[in-house]
Amino acid sequence: MWTIVHTDVRYKDIPIFILGGGSNIIFSDGVLDVFALKIEIKGFEIVSEEQNYVDIKVGAGEIWDEIVSRTVSMGLSGFESLSLIPGTAGASPVQNIGAYGAEVKDTILxxxxxxxxxxxxFNISNKDCKFGYRDSIFKGEARGKYIITGVTYRLSKSIPRLPDYPGIKSYFIDNNINIPTLAQIREAIISIRQSKLPNPNEIPNVGSFFKNPIVEKVVAHKIKEDYPDAKFFSVDDTHTKVPAGWLIENAGLKGKSFGKVSMYDKNALVLVNKEGATCEDVIRARDEIIKIVKDKFGIELVQEPEIL
Known part of the structure; x- marks a missing residue:
């Protein structure tokens, strides 16, 4: 199919847009003059197995959460904290998807x-993918250069690491689970995500709208002086990750409406389309949120979804 599109003169001057699941895309208003190529490549293959790990190759069009479910049922650790993230396998390295302290880069070969x-x-190694926080070479210098057709992951047979998040720990305490299994960790993640994130099929949204900013420790320390109970996360000796949802909520924006767009009342990190909002409406709300948060905390939020 790609060869046909690439060589057909009818498509010569039309930009090609590679689409996975579309769960992290906001489409611009009006008519888009692009050729959208949706990746539907399937496949799930064990390519290597050793005493402590298994390497699997997955087609780029496989649904991400179905992969997580399958590997958890196989007793393989590495994806469980990434449960219920929408999208496809091919999108996982592009965004370096992550949740609850886990990032997919730690499993990609x-x-x-x-x-x-x-x-x-050909294959691009983990190192050459230049992974960063919600970032990779595929969003930067290699953008538009490649079509991802498959990803090879290495998953562990070892006892899974328990995510160090209060909500997850509370879930296990409330359910009298002392040593959670892989399946129970997945169940906990799903339960918490469903309680915080609206179903996009019912309430239009793209999930987390802003990245969690990584700031110098001195900036985070200054905020902690005014908010001593705030929960931030150390990244390294000089940087701290500050939850964007916390910044938005403490700027008084949780549940606030911006015309046809509003912050979700259960999660300040999610923008929802209440009543037929346009892309322009979303951008206007985004800009206002960024300004209010920056005025209050001196931190500039960066949007996570892509606008096409």
Whole structure:
């Protein structure tokens, strides 16, 4: 299919947009003059197995949470904290998806790509993907250069690490679970995510709208002076991750409406489309939220979803 599109003169001057599940995309208003190519490549294959780990190769079009469910049922650890994240396997390295202290980069061995200019298929190593917080080479210098066709992950057979988050710990205490299994960790993540994130099929949203900013420790310390109970997360010796939802909520914006767009009343990190909002409405709300948070805390939020 790609060869046909790439060589057909009818598509010569039309930008090509590669679409996974579309769960992290906001479409602009009006008519988009692009050729959208939705990736539906399937496949789930064990390519190597050792005493402590299993390597699996997954087609880029596989639904992410179905992969998580399958690997958890196999007793393999590495994906359980990433349960219920929407989208496809091919999108996982692009965004370096993450949740509850886990990032997919820690499981990726290599990413199989189709190079658009040459038509060659080859693998890009974890190191060469240049992973960062919600970032990778595929969002930067290699944007538009490749089509991701598959991803190879390494998952562990060892006892899973319990996510160090208060809500998860409370879930296990409330359910009298002392040593949670992989399946129970997945169940906890799903329960918590469902309580905080609206179903996009019922309430239109793209999940977390802003990235959690990583700031210098001196900035976080200054905020903690006024909010001593705030829960921040150390990144390294000089940087701290500050939850964007906390900043938005403590700026008084949780549940606040911005015309046809509003902050979700159960999660200040989620923007919801209440009544047919346009992309322009969303951008206007985004800009106002960014300004209010920056005026109060001196931290500038960065949106997570892509606007096409």
């Amino acid at each position: 290599e990413v199989e790509v189709y190079e658009i200019e040459t038509g060659k298929v």
